[in-house]
Amino acid sequence: MTTTYVIDGAGIHTPEDFWTALGEAVNGPGGYFGKGLDSLTDCLRGGFGTPDDGSYVFEWRDHAASRRALGHPGTARYLEGVFSRCHYTNRERVAEELARARAGRGPTLFDMLTGAFTDAAPAVLRLL
Structure with missing residues (x-):
């Protein structure tokens, strides 16, 4: 079974909003899943809340709003x-x-973030 983590792009206006949304999607309120590009890469490679077998995806919903905010x-x-x-x-x-x-x-920061997903965990990011 694949675990789906949802990132609500409509609520992302700053980089801090992204880190909060990402951490909470994976690890619940106040959760952590990186606070920078390097730590995001580390988290995507495992051991920070995602299934060890790699059976997970991230759905970045309303990513167009995030793309504008992180332009x-x-x-x-x-x-x-x-x-x-x-x-x-x-x-x-x-x-x-x-x-x-x-x-x-x-x-842009949006480009850097999506690139980190692609580099560290290919095929886990779905932009919706």
Whole structure:
């Protein structure tokens, strides 16, 4: 039997909303399932609430609303936070990503999130 986790995209307006919705979909109220791209990848690879046998899917409902909210302006806000706490060896790369996001270019946070799903657990994400 496949377990389905539902992410309500209509309620996602910020990156924090996404992490909350994702954590609660998997692990209930106040649940955790990543708070950044690296931790999301770790969680998708197992041991953080999903079935060990990989029999699960995520349905990201109303993903178009999330795509808008996590577009370039939202990505810039996210990257500002990343920049403020990243290791000095990553500052130049993050600054370049931030400049692109502020200019409305490059991948959005939505793109990065869906890419993390695809890379870590192919075929578990359904955009509805």
